Structure formats: C-alpha cells, structure tokens
Amino acid sequence: MNMSDTMDRPVFADIAPRALSGARIEARYRLRCVGAAARELAELIGHEHTVELSAGLLGDGFLAREIVGRVEALSERDGYSDCRISYAGELGEGGLPVLLTLVMGNAGFFPQVELVDLVLPERFGEALPGPRFGTAGVRALAGRPHGPLTGTALKPLGAGPQELARIAGAMARGGIEILKEDDGLSAQPFARFEERVQRCADAVAEANAQTGSKCLYFPNVSGALDGLLERALRAQELGAGGLELLPGPMGLDAVRMLSAHPDITVPVAVHSAWQGALCRPPNPALSLAMAFGVLPRLAGADISIMPCFGGRFGLSRVACGETGTALRRAQGGRRTALSMPGGGVTLDGLAALAEVYGADTVLLLSGALFAGGRRLEDTCRIFAERTRALAETV
Numbered sequence: 434m435n436m437s438d439t440m441d442r443p444v445f446a447d448i449a450p451r452a453l454s455g456a457r458i459e460a461r462y463r464l465r466c467v468g469a470a471a472r473e474l475a476e477l478i479g480h481e482h483t484v485e486l487s488a489g490l491l492g493d494g495f496l497a498r499e500i501v502g503r504v505e506a507l508s509e510r511d512g513y514s515d516c517r518i519s520y521a522g523e524l525g526e527g528g529l530p531v532l533l534t535l536v537m538g539n540a541g542f543f544p545q546v547e548l549v550d551l552v553l554p555e556r557f558g559e560a561l562p563g564p565r566f567g568t569a570g571v572r573a574l575a576g577r578p579h580g581p582l583t584g585t586a587l588k589p590l591g592a593g594p595q596e597l598a599r600i601a602g603a604m605a606r607g608g609i610e611i612l613k614e615d616d617g618l619s620a621q622p623f624a625r626f627e628e629r630v631q632r633c634a635d636a637v638a639e640a641n642a643q644t645g646s647k648c649l650y651f652p653n654v655s656g657a658l659d660g661l662l663e664r665a666l667r668a669q670e671l672g673a674g675g676l677e678l679l680p681g682p683m684g685l686d687a688v689r690m691l692s693a694h695p696d697i698t699v700p701v702a703v704h705s706a707w708q709g710a711l712c713r714p715p716n717p718a719l720s721l722a723m724a725f726g727v728l729p730r731l732a733g734a735d736i737s738i739m740p741c742f743g744g745r746f747g748l749s750r751v752a753c754g755e756t757g758t759a760l761r762r763a764q765g766g767r768r769t770a771l772s773m774p775g776g777g778v779t780l781d782g783l784a785a786l787a788e789v790y791g792a793d794t795v796l797l798l799s800g801a802l803f804a805g806g807r808r809l810e811d812t813c814r815i816f817a818e819r820t821r822a823l824a825e826t827v
Contacts (some may be wrong), residue, residue, distance in 0.1 A: 443492025450495040456522035456554035460536040464514040465545040471514035502754035549720040564802025566700040567768025569652035578648040580824025584611035584795035598632035613651040616706040634672030649674030675700040681707025691735025693740020702736035723763040744777030757790040
C-alpha cells in the first residue's frame with residue numbers, strides 16, 4: 434500500500450463507537466469571510482479541533498458522526514459570518530486547559546477566526562462552578578450594596594514597601610474600595626512580596642479602622658507557578674482582602690485552582706496583562722467579551738480587570754459594553770462577576786464608563802489620582818464622591 438492509496442481511503446471508518454451522553458459544547462465564532470469560504474472554514478475548524486484528519490480518511494463512521502465538530506449554524510452579517518459549532522461534551526472533560534484547546538486550539542492561527550462565546554452543558558457545573566464570591570459577595574465585603582465601586586492600582590513599580598504602604602493608606606482613607614496592586618509588582622528586590630504585603634495590608638486595615646470603610650487590598654500573587662498557592666495563602670495570613678492574578682502569563686487554570694481551593698477565603702481578581710495580542714483589532718483570535726468576560730468567569734474570577742474605551746488603548750465602546758454584559762448575564766447558574774475597566778481613565782470619563790458597563794462595575798482610576806496638584810487622599814475622595822453620585826444614574 435502506498436501513501437496515496439492510504440490518503441484516499443477511509444482508514445478510520447471502522448473505529449468502534451463509544452457511548453456518549455449527547456450533551457454538547459457550543460462554541461460561537463465570528464468568521465471574517467462569507468459564502469463558500471466561510472462554510473469551508475467552519476468545516477475545517479470542526480476537524481482541526483477534534484480529529485485533525487481530513488474527511489476522506491474518516492468515512493461516515495463514529496468519528497465523522499460524533500467526534501468531529503458539527504457546524505450547527507452559519508449566517509452572514511455585515512461582511513462576516515456568525516458560526517456555531519458544537520462538540521461532544523466528553524471531548525472537553527479533563528480540565529479547563531482541555532476545554533480551551535477543544536474550542537480554540539489551532540483555529541487561533543487562522544486570521545479569519547474569532548471566538549466570541551462559549552456555552553457549556555450542565556455537566557461542567559461541578560468542574561467549573563465560576564466565581565466563589567461573585568458580584569454580591571464582593572459588594573458585601575466592600576460594604577457597597579448598590580452602584581459602581583471605586584478602584585485603583587497601587588503603584589509605582591520601583592517604590593519600596595514603606596512608600597507603597599503610605600500610598601495604600603492614603604487611597605483607603607480617601608474612599609477607594611478595591612485597591613489592587615499594579616500588574617508589574619511581584620517579588621522585586623526593592624519591594625519583596627512578604628514585607629510589601631504586610632505593610633500595605635496593615636496600612637489599609639489602619640485606614641479602615643479610622644474611617645469605618647471596608648477597602649479591600651488585592652496584592653498581586655502572580656509569579657512562579659510552583660509557589661503560587663504558598664504566596665496566596667501567605668497573603669491571606671498577612672491581611673489581604675483579595676488576590677490578584679495574571680492569567681495571561683500564568684494560565685486560566687491557575688485562576689480556577691485558586692478560586693476553588695478550600696483554603697482560599699478571599700475574592701480573586703484577574704488582570705488582562707499579556708493578553709492584548711489575542712484580542713487586539715483588527716484580527717483578534719478572541720473577542721474582548723470572551724477574553725475578559727466569559728473565560729475569567731468560567732475560571733472563577735470575581736473581578737475582571739480590563740482595558741477600556743476612552744483611554745490609551747483605543748478599544749471600541751460597543752466591544753467594551755459586550756464585555757461587561759458577558760460578566761453579568763446568565764451562564765449556567767454561575768455567579769456574576771464585576772468588571773474593572775481602566776487604562777488612562779480620568780475623572781471626567783467616569784460617567785461614560787458607568788453608562789456602558791453599568792452599576793456592577795469597579796471604576797478604575799489610577800494615574801489620574803496623582804495628577805492635578807492635590808493631595809492623593811483628597812483626589813481619591815473626589816473620585817469616591819463622583820462615583821457615589823453615579824449610583825443614581827445607572
């Protein structure tokens with residue numbers, strides 16, 4: 434038998450059938466093509482993400498009928514094609530990395546393909562329960578039952594633990610409710626993790642005691658994976674009110690592991706760092722809503738920190754609104770999560786953010802808090818007052 438004979442024959446047609454539940458995973462794609470080209474690409478995705486074999490090698494047996502992804506719907510809209518492909522539920526079992534590989538393992542290399550949504554059958558509820566605290570839980574901890582919350586980033590990178598603690602205390606006294614560390618802070622020699630977290634947690638606790646507020650401090654526990662759980666548990670012991678993680682370099686399953694761990698008793702926030710290349714226009718592999726809405730929530734994040742329109746990243750208002758919606762809409766019984774949009778936001782831009790992202794949002798003002806010549810605590814107080822006023826409008 435020569436190779437050409439093998440390639441022309443359905444050599445896998447007699448693979449024995451396996452018992453399947455009938456539950457289906459549905460992935461939704463935006464294809465940057467139409468007509469016959471879109472149909473061909475959709476069929477290719479169904480094969481590429483499963484058997485990675487041509488249709489001619491499969492025949493009409495079990496693999497072709499049950500294992501290859503099924504193109505359930507394909508429709509044209511504004512020069513694109515909306516595509517729904519379903520996969521046997523069993524193919525996504527084994528953990529979040531397995532599921533993500535199934536729905537976007539190789540198609541990310543096709544410039545015409547963008548994953549925009551993912552709908553899972555009920556059988557995934559136990560393995561991927563979603564946020565432990567969710568919107569309501571974080572609100573209860575922060576003492577803010579309604580309206581947008583105030584948030585900021587503890588910075589700058591290069592400052593020492595005492596300087597960062599002084600800044601953290603001023604921010605907490607000024608009315609910041611979600612104080613997350615800048616994504617670059619980790620274990621640098623001038624701001625070692627343990628001393629930095631201890632001093633900043635103490636400063637926030639002192640400010641809370643003085644003002645009666647409930648500022649939550651989220652240190653960045655990202656770093657080497659083999660020390661992640663140890664850092665997270667130690668941050669809790671030192672008084673952290675939450676944990677910040679970077680799923681771009683760390684992996685989404687690191688988020689799932691922390692959020693589901695029985696000894697982790699504080700909310701988890703995720704930061705968008707290192708993911709821009711995946712969702713940056715004009716040819717993203719993931720929609721903003723998928724990258725910063727659907728996936729973080731599946732992994733168990735309580736807060737999703739993301740870039741937004743109107744700042745320095747040039748994102749569209751519509752795409753940002755879809756991201757906020759993805760964190761709030763029904764998703765297999767999972768709790769909703771808070772959006773935390775930022776990236777060049779100013780005091781004058783708060784109302785527009787609240788209008789697009791809604792009430793279940795942590796408005797992130799960072800560099801603007803240090804500008805204008807006022808004391809940091811006073812600027813934070815102005816920020817808090819304006820945010821409170823927005824509760825009546827969203």
